[in-house]
Amino acid sequence: MSTTSLIEVRNLSFSYHLAKKVLDCVQMSIPRGARIALVGPNGAGKSTLFLHLNAILRPQAGSLLYEGQAYEYSRSFVTMLRQRVGLVFQDPDAQLFAGSVLDDVLFGPMNLKLTPKVAHKRAEAALDAVKMLEYRNEPIHFLSHGQKKRVAMAGVLAMEPEVLIMDEPTAGLDYPGVLNLNDIMARLHNQGTTLVVATHDVEWVWGWTDFVYVLSQGQTVASGNPADVLVRSDHTAFGYAQPVLGEIYNELRQRQLILPGNHLPRTAAELINLLTSSRP
Numbered sequence: 668m669s670t671t672s673l674i675e676v677r678n679l680s681f682s683y684h685l686a687k688k689v690l691d692c693v694q695m696s697i698p699r700g701a702r703i704a705l706v707g708p709n710g711a712g713k714s715t716l717f718l719h720l721n722a723i724l725r726p727q728a729g730s731l732l733y734e735g736q737a738y739e740y741s742r743s744f745v746t747m748l749r750q751r752v753g754l755v756f757q758d759p760d761a762q763l764f765a766g767s768v769l770d771d772v773l774f775g776p777m778n779l780k781l782t783p784k785v786a787h788k789r790a791e792a793a794l795d796a797v798k799m800l801e802y803r804n805e806p807i808h809f810l811s812h813g814q815k816k817r818v819a820m821a822g823v824l825a826m827e828p829e830v831l832i833m834d835e836p837t838a839g840l841d842y843p844g845v846l847n848l849n850d851i852m853a854r855l856h857n858q859g860t861t862l863v864v865a866t867h868d869v870e871w872v873w874g875w876t877d878f879v880y881v882l883s884q885g886q887t888v889a890s891g892n893p894a895d896v897l898v899r900s901d902h903t904a905f906g907y908a909q910p911v912l913g914e915i916y917n918e919l920r921q922r923q924l925i926l927p928g929n930h931l932p933r934t935a936a937e938l939i940n941l942l943t944s945s946r947p
C-alpha cells in the first residue's frame with residue numbers, strides 16, 4: 668500500500684440541526700490503494716461522513732482534501748470529484764432512479780460523454796461483475812432489495828472510480844452475494860482502487876481490511892490495524908466489537924487457553940502468542 672494520501676479529512680464538524688454535532692472534529696486519512704473499514708454504532712455519523720467524502724454535504728468546520736487539493740464546491744470540482752470518488756448508498760432506493768437496470772447503470776457513463784458503444788460496454792461489464800447482466804432489461808421495481816444493491820453498485824463501478832465508498836454493502840445480501848462482493852473488492856484492490864466501507868459486520872472486516880476507524884458520537888475514537896483495534900475490549904469505545912470478542916474468548920476458555928479471571932489478550936500479538944504457545 669502506498670503512503671500517498673488520496674483523501675484527507677481534517678477536523679471535520681457538521682450538524683443537521685445546530686443543537687447536536689453529528690460529526691465532531693473527525694480526522695481521517697485515506698491512502699491510495701488502501702482498504703479501510705469504518706465501524707461504529709447506529710447514529711455514529713458514518714453515512715454523514717461518507718456524504719462529505721463525495722461532496723454531497725459541505726463541512727461546517729474543518730476541511731477535506733483530494734490529492735492535497737482542498738475540496739471546492741464548484742460544479743467543475745464536484746463533477747471531477749464524483750467521477751473519482753464513487754459512493755454506493757446504504758439504501759439502493761436512494762440511488763436508483765431509471766426505469767430499467769441497464770438505463771440506470773448507463774446514466775453515469777453517458778454523462779461522461781463517452782460514445783454510446785463505450786458507455787454500453789462499461790455498463791454491461793459492471794453488470795456482469797455484480798452478476799446482474801441477465802437482468803439488464805428488467806424494470807428496477809421488479810428487483811429484490813439485494814438485487815437493487817448490486818445494480819446500485821454496478822452504476823458506481825461503471826464510472827471506474829479511483830475510490831469506491833460503500834455504506835453497509837453486506838446488509839441484505841445473501842451468502843453468494845457476499846462472496847461475489849468479496850471477489851469484486853479483491854479484484855478492484857488488485858487494480859489499485861481505494862476501498863472505504865462502513866459496516867456493522869465486524870467479522871467480515873477481519874477478512875479484507877488493512878485499517879479500521881471507529882466512529883462514535885461523531886468522533887474518530889480509534890484507528891489502526893484491525894487486530895489491534897477490534898481485539899481490544901478494555902475501553903467503552905470498543906464495546907461495539909465485544910460480541911465478536913466474546914466468541915473468541917469463549918472459544919479460548921473452552922479450550923482452557925485462558926481461565927475466567929485471568930489476563931485477557933488485548934492485542935493480536937498476545938492472541939497469537941497464546942495460541943502458538945499452546946501447541947503441543
Ligand SMILES: Nc1ncnc2c1ncn2[C@@H]1O[C@H](COP(=O)(O)OP(=O)(O)OP(=O)(O)O)[C@@H](O)[C@H]1O
Binds near residue numbers: 712716
Ligand atoms: N438528513 C438528516 N437530517 C437530520 N438528521 C439526520 C439526517 N441524516 C442523519 N441524521 C442524524 O445524524 C446522526 C448520524 O446519522 P448517520 O446516518 O450518519 O449515522 P450512521 O453511523 O451511518 O448510522 P447507521 O449505522 O444507523 O447507518 C443520527 O443521529 C441521525 O439521526
